[in-house]
Amino acid sequence: MANVTVYLKCERNAEVQSEDVFLSDVASLRCMDSVVSAKLKALKVHHFGSGETKRCVVSSLHLVKLMEETCPGVSVQIVGEPDVLVEWISVDRHKGWQQWAKCALVCLVSFFGTAFTIMAYHNDVGINDVFTEIYRMVMNREPQGLNTLEVSYSIGLAMGIILFFNHVGGRRITKDPTPIEVAMRNYEEDVDKALIATAGREGKEVE
Numbered sequence: 001m002a003n004v005t006v007y008l009k010c011e012r013n014a015e016v017q018s019e020d021v022f023l024s025d026v027a028s029l030r031c032m033d034s035v036v037s038a039k040l041k042a043l044k045v046h047h048f049g050s051g052e053t054k055r056c057v058v059s060s061l062h063l064v065k066l067m068e069e070t071c072p073g074v075s076v077q078i079v080g081e082p083d084v085l086v087e088w089i090s091v092d093r094h095k096g097w098q099q100w101a102k103c104a105l106v107c108l109v110s111f112f113g114t115a116f117t118i119m120a121y122h123n124d125v126g127i128n129d130v131f132t133e134i135y136r137m138v139m140n141r142e143p144q145g146l147n148t149l150e151v152s153y154s155i156g157l158a159m160g161i162i163l164f165f166n167h168v169g170g171r172r173i174t175k176d177p178t179p180i181e182v183a184m185r186n187y188e189e190d191v192d193k194a195l196i197a198t199a200g201r202e203g204k205e206v207e
Helices: 034-039 062-071 097-125 127-139 148-165 179-201
Strands: 006-011 012-016 020-022 027-031 044-047 055-059 075-077 083-088
Touching: 006 034, 006 062, 027 034, 034 062, 044 055, 044 083, 055 062, 055 127, 062 075, 083 179, 097 127, 127 148
Parallel strands: 006 075, 012 083
Antiparallel strands: 006 027, 020 044, 055 083
């Protein structure tokens, strides 16, 4: 195995559904020797204990050490992330009525929260006074109840929200990620970096 080169590409974060974490769960391997590749992919790199937190940070140097101990003489080239944030997720947490209840609660909060925000914004800027003044300037008379300007604004507002979120029902309008998806990805990356940095400072990194 002295001439075998293994390329190791670690992910920024990984989710596992078992207490045992294997090398194939946190990284991708590339090796010309299929036997060495299969042996390293089945290598156990961490075990979540019963009283242990369900998150851990695994250093790529720890992976290299285990790989060299398992297959002495291999040359490991790291081409991915230096650290991996591993999270153990219980499969049962995604089943049952609790998940549907959480989804319904999030939908209700999002719907009524957004509606309240829009109404509060319109009240702050005095949108009714603006509509009344525009109607008076154009029609040269006072508005009587619901008018075309308010209906057009409501339709335009709904269309703007649909275009912003890039979804109509369950269908995506374009292939581009939506602004909220971009914000969520940036948030996830910031959280991962913060957790990895915290684990390194507290000496809780698996290395």
